[in-house]
Amino acid sequence: MEKLLKEITPKSQDYSQWYTDVIKKADLVDYAPIKGFMVMKPYSYRIWEFIQAAMDRRFRETGHENAYFPLLIPEHLLIKEAEHVEGFSAEVAWVTMGGDEVLAERLAIRPTSETIIGAMYAQWIQSYRDLPVLINQWANVLRWEKATRPFLRTTEFLWQEGHTVHRSAEEAEAETLQQLGIYREILEDLLGVPVIAGVKSAGERFAGAVQTYTLEALMGDGKALQSATSHFLGQNFAKAFDIQYLDEDGVLKFGWTTSWGSTTRMIGALIMVHGDDKGLRLPPRVAPIQIVVVPIGRGADRDRVTDWARDLVNKLSGEFRIKLDDRNEFTPGYKFNDWEMRGVPLRIEIGPRDLAQKQITVARRDTGEKIVIAENMVSETLSQLLEDVQRTLFEQAVEYRASHTFSVENYQEMAHHNHRGFFLGDWCGQETCADRLKQETSVTIRCLPLGADIAGTGCIVCGQPGQHRALFARAY
RNA sequence: CGGGGCGUAGCGCAGCUUGGUAGCGCACUUGCUUUGGGAGCAAGGGGUCGCAGGUUCGAAUCCUGUCGCCCCGACCA
Structure with missing residues (x-):
């Protein structure tokens, strides 16, 4: 193995430092000027957008709609469900001033939205004909955390939270499990992160839930990461917020509610599950750049090679997220390392030799293997390779988990x-x-x-x- | 909230013990040469030394306070 990147601490030496190095060097985040907050730079935000798009599509396919509820929750609403308040009180941030005026009632910055959404649902639901209510929200939330780490635990984070109301416990439980299944698809099929589905013990349950389902993934240092949760809330919130409907039999009944959430923490899982000592390794399905093309050559060769590479990129750009790196100020070797650090799944090298033989050289980020492809086979070989990288990353993660x-x-x-x-x-x-x-x-x-x-x-x-x-x- | 570490140029650091007005590497700018695994030479630009007091003729350096960040634990997605 060639010389390791100087900028990244080897995993085996100091895993936390490795993580910190990777997120910085791969240009995923920057630390914000407020403790516990991070800036998601374009490269990581793009990954989040891919996750959002895939998840949002699945939510729609299963009958959910998006809506948006307020950022601030009046105190009297937040404290309605006793266990829930108790679970969150230590990490709620409060707004107490509006301009120069002290507010009559302080307002919580949402740590999660069960309470305010519950209050609205109580007004919207009258009849069994109004059920089920299947709504998802994409939002930011705030939890005043003591120890923070980018993606894994930040004070503010992005997530989606689904909140549903059902006519029966059975239907609500089925919803809870269905959503857990969607999370599993996203984690395993999109992010290549294998997970174990299970139910939380009482001590680890969401505050106010009857049952919490979770997906647990194993990180590269042997620690578990809770990667998504789905809660069956029984009638706890329905009773606290008076979510009642008149049933067919003329009896007023409480609804059965669920909530389910997944966050930008999934990006943390992605980094820790696939990353290596050279940096990030991104599964092609969420890689902002799937293929980078590096032209090689000097003088007139370089121009010929670059022109040819540009044509290739133009031809393939409809099919792949492909980028030409024609920066003149860096050598090929520098670019190889740079893009490997950023986790790009495939790199195409085109030099005078390739040009002469009407071929391209492809290097895989997952295995390091280099493959030569004839010009007329490029498109189909590349899609096969991308699929193969996607599968290999998942398989490597499964193997790692099995051996640990x-x-x-x-x-x-x-x-x-x-x-x-x-x-x-x-x-x-x-x-x-x-x-x-x-x-x-x-x-x-x-x-x-x-x-x-x-x-x-x-x-x-x-x-x-x-x-x-x-x-x-x-x-x- | 406990334990540890660190604040000096964009990044990484030296200088501090023994006070004398700031330096190295990378990055950046310009030029020439380079390019199949982190190129070379030359010339440049860039810092109220985290902040506030104090000691002193003089403070990055000594004293006091304060703020912030990172890591590790306890609590939580």
Whole structure:
């Protein structure tokens, strides 16, 4: 392997520093002049736009519509659902002044919108004929966090939050799971991030939810990242906000609500799952630039090669997100490293030799492999290669996860792996065991994977009969 | 909120111990030569040394305070 990039700290040396280096050097973000906030630069915002587009399409296909609710929530609304307030009170930012005037009631900057949306739904819903209500919102939210990291946890972040109301518990639960399925598609098929679907234990549940479903992904340092959540809220919010409808039988009933959200944190998952010591590796489906073309040559050769490369780019630009790097001030070697750092999936090199033989040389970012393609095969070979990179990145992530997932019969076994990785074990269901585990090892219950049966080896903490098969890990 | 680290040019740093009016590398500008894995030479531009007090003839350097950022933990997408 050739010399590593000087600007990026190797993952093995210091994973956090590696992450910080990559997000900066790949031109994804800049730190904002306010603690805990970041600027998403065009390169990362474009990735977010691809995620948005794919998700939005799936939401529409499943009958949802977008709407937009206010940024500010009056205090009296925020505190209506007791558990919910308790869960969020520590991280709410408040607006107390309007111009020079002190406000009569302080206004919360939304940490999430269940309350204000619930208040509106209560007014909109009268009859069973008004149900279901299936609305999604693309928005920013604010949570006053103590420790922040770009994408993974920032004070302000972008997300979508879906809020639905249903006539029955069954329908609401089905909605909750359906949306979880969409998140899974986005993470796995679009971002190439394999996830484990499960239900949160009571201690990890969303404040005010009856049931929280989650997708957990394994990062390159062996820590878990909660990558999307979907909540069945039962009638908790319906009762707090008086969301009632008159049913067919003439009886006034409370609706059943759900909420589900996913955030720019998914970009953090993307970076950590695929990145390597040379920088970012982007799956073609979300790569702002899928193919970069680097002309090589000197003097007259260079002009001929560049002209030819420009023609090629023009020809292919309808089909691919392709860019010609004809900057004269950098050498090819510099450009190779630069685009690798930024994670571009394929690089085309065109030099005098290629020109003479009517061929192009393609380098894959995922494997580093170089392939020579005849001119008349370029278009179809490139699309195949892009698909192959997309698939390979996902497969590599699946393999990494498989080799870092361990079944354990007691929690001491986790120490053999430095508490890094996914651990599957039986759990008795007692929060005291979960607390003790966390206290001693910083490992938490990420979820109870859907469809997983207990092994019968007893709770990994107390040894009592297991009630659930659980996925344990240290988490971001 | 605890622990650690750091604030000097756009970035990375040296200078501080022992005070004397700021330097190196990269980046940037111009010119020439270069280009199949981070090019070379030459000439340039750019800094109220985080901020505020204090000590001193004189402070990047010493003292006091303060603000900010990064990392690691505890709490949360």
